[in-house]
Amino acid sequence: MKQSRLFTKTRKEVPADEVARNAQLLIRAGYVAKEMAGVYAYLPLGLRVLERIKSIVREEMDAIGGQELIMTALQRKEVWERTNRWSDEAVDVWFKSELKAGGEVGFGWSHEEPIGEMMKSYIASYKDLPVYVYQFQTKLRNELRAKSGIMRGREFVMKDMYSFSVGEEDHTAFYDATIEAYKRVFERVGIGADTFVTFASGGAFTQFSHEFQTITDAGEDVIYIQREKGIAINAEVLNDDTLRELGVTREELTEVKTAEVGNIFNFGRQKAEDIGLVYKNEAGESVPVWMGSYGIGVTRLMGVIVEKFADEKGMVWPEAVAPFPVHLIELSGQDAEIKEYADELYSGFKDHGVEVLYDDRDARAGEKFNDSDLMGIPYRVVVSRKTKEEGKYEVVNRRTGEVEHLDEESLYEKFVNARAA
């Protein structure tokens, strides 16, 4: 993509109404635009990152048998009344509205009730199970206070998956498979080393739920970790009973600040019983389905990635989620010959299937370099009079600053299929 055609621009000034580093950088670099408190639009560069993350999540969910669908944003009041979660006392983040034809609707802050309700139409027998479905959807939550940029908004994208199983054994197997799939997701997007499967409060159905917590000062949670044993405990459930249960002592735990990037809940049979989702077993008896719910905050994950890797110059995207793998910069000045030379390389990248953001703007080197640093594309390829005379292109690693000089073929080789690896 030619940067001269990109409608977004960078800015030097930090927005006065943002304290969160992720929002400051994403806005300055033109990845997102703030619509209102806690609500952000995703612009072309930001959308690319979001889609990169989604495709990784999608691959891993598909790999464990997930089937993608998309539920509705508008939800029926009756469905939530059935589980006593329509009232604002029970759920304090509801957005609600009225139908002109009469009656009330809610804006989806979660989808476990509606999806369970819908599944009644498709699950009748043990032969219909298991079913694993997931979606990427915008959730709307009427938070009293939005904060932390895109890490905690009133509108955000979440991947939520729901499992429907016949018995505890199948249910637990899938629950465990999801933990592994989530680990792969966080590994692939680059935060695996600092992301912990964390014991957290379990809600009504089980003693614990599992959260995926990533170490970052920008987070809102506090957890205690024991790296060697791979154990992490949310501060909210840290007590003597928990410690004994998990076989750790308080002394060996380290306190860290984290952001919750994923969580999984085991509903047992309770949820299905509440909503009346039953199947006939082999004996012909009606039995509630075993259910689980599994979430990944996609936009929050993007924010966490920004927070974790940004340096003083701007963002630094891991290759797997970067909007482009390569930022091509031409420093032709008024030199038409160099411009043409750079254009050819741009075409060459396209011919090799490498997605490139090409800074073809009539701008000075400093401006282009600063913008490039801010945008955080993993590799910068520079074309100038100097590189033409040398017969090699300059390749700079955004994260390490390491510089290579490659000829055209080595350059293509470096980036072709780089993302598959």
Added chain:
RNA sequence: CGGGGUGUAGCAUAAUGGUAGUGUUCGUGGUUUGGGACCACGAGGCCCGGGUUCGAUUCCCGGCACCCCGACCA
């Protein structure tokens, strides 16, 4: 929801009871060209409603928005 703070140009900011200055951005011209270069000219602004006042961007009241701390976050 409790407490606190702020609303001035696209962005970031200053001053002011007598209609506002700077930086950046943007436009034009020129000199430049490997880290936001320089010069000239130009464009662009006081959140909304009410009150006090001869006169309000400024003071007062209300609203709205935004930010911070806390609470909340199945």
